Amino acid sequence: MTTYTRPEERLLLGPGPSNCHPRVLQAMASPTMGHLDVKFMAIMNECMDLMRLVFGSSHPVTIPVSGTGSAGMEASLVNFIEPNDRVVLGVAGLFGERMVDIAKRQGAQVIEVKAPWGQAVDMDELEAAVSEAPTKLVGLVQAETSTGVYHDLKPLAAIARRHDALSVVDAVTSLGGMPVLVDELDLDIVYSGTQKCLSCPPGLAPLTVSPRALDVLLNRKTPVSSWYLDLTMISRYFGKERFYHHTAPVNMIYALRESLMLIAEETLEATWARHAENSTALYAGLAALGLPALPRPDQRLASLCVVRVPDDVDEAQVRNRLMKNYSMEIGGGLGELKGKVWRIGLMGYNSSARNVNYCLTALGSELKAQGQKISVDAALKEAAEQFTIPV
């Protein structure tokens, strides 16, 4: 008889996906309804209202794109770029590079403003590049998952306004864990993914588009190159018309709505504070384990800690042993950081003191097993000193 592989319970403290909240999984198991059913439409509308809350956006076009974060990225670029458009992108890691790749495939003239991996893009350099010639789009990744580096969106939004360009932001590893503040900063196009700080499985890409950007889209001279991601058609399903474009992934919408409800119940401010505190505690504990942070303090994410691995540690072996002995996943490095860093996520449901302590205990024990002269107790103590939210 064939035996089929069963999914197993894991603690997902890597760069994503992260563990789902139990309420999210329960919501997914609700009965599937027709995607044009009025009751489902009501659920979809609630989901979009909650997305606006979490994005801090009042943009009418705020929708869950069917597909993972990369679909959000692709939708955010292909709808607004036409051949030969000038696009300026800040690149501080792998996901910035992916934005460049997509923009180039649209025939855009792409100017990359690069930062060394582990550092943020210099906003003066970004503005200098934008100011050289009329620019259609300026963008970057707010939370660069390959390096753990954070970009402040305020200067980006200001550059876009000063130079009459649209801003585009990747908030895949930040939405729900750190402020995005679309209205307050006047951002144009912002997308995310469900599998990180939203405590959902991968599968949807929340996206919000400003009326200014919508105007650019509606005045294109050429058709959008992607049929599936063409927002001029997709928007007709989300608008009053409810025009069929493709079948909405109904049960994923239940999941996303539930996860957004969880954030609304906790409040955005409390969610951000929880992420900030737990990442600070984890970074403190990791430093005590002899693992220095890659990004400098003011450029760190609240959702993902990235630390350097000591030269005499077999990093792949440690990750394998963490899985075997603790059912715990952490991420290795990508690209030029391969073999050099660990990426440890505390995202959404997983951002808890319990997971900080579990991670330090497990990782510390495995480092000791590799002969590192460290103290797990000292690391736990360092972390404990950072916990300020009353129990």
Ligand SMILES: Cc1ncc(COP(=O)(O)O)c(C=O)c1O
């Ligand atoms: C910053 C960032 N952008 C885009 C993506 C792509 O998302 P997905 O893998 O869900 O397509 C990821 C995935 O990790 C990411 O971290």
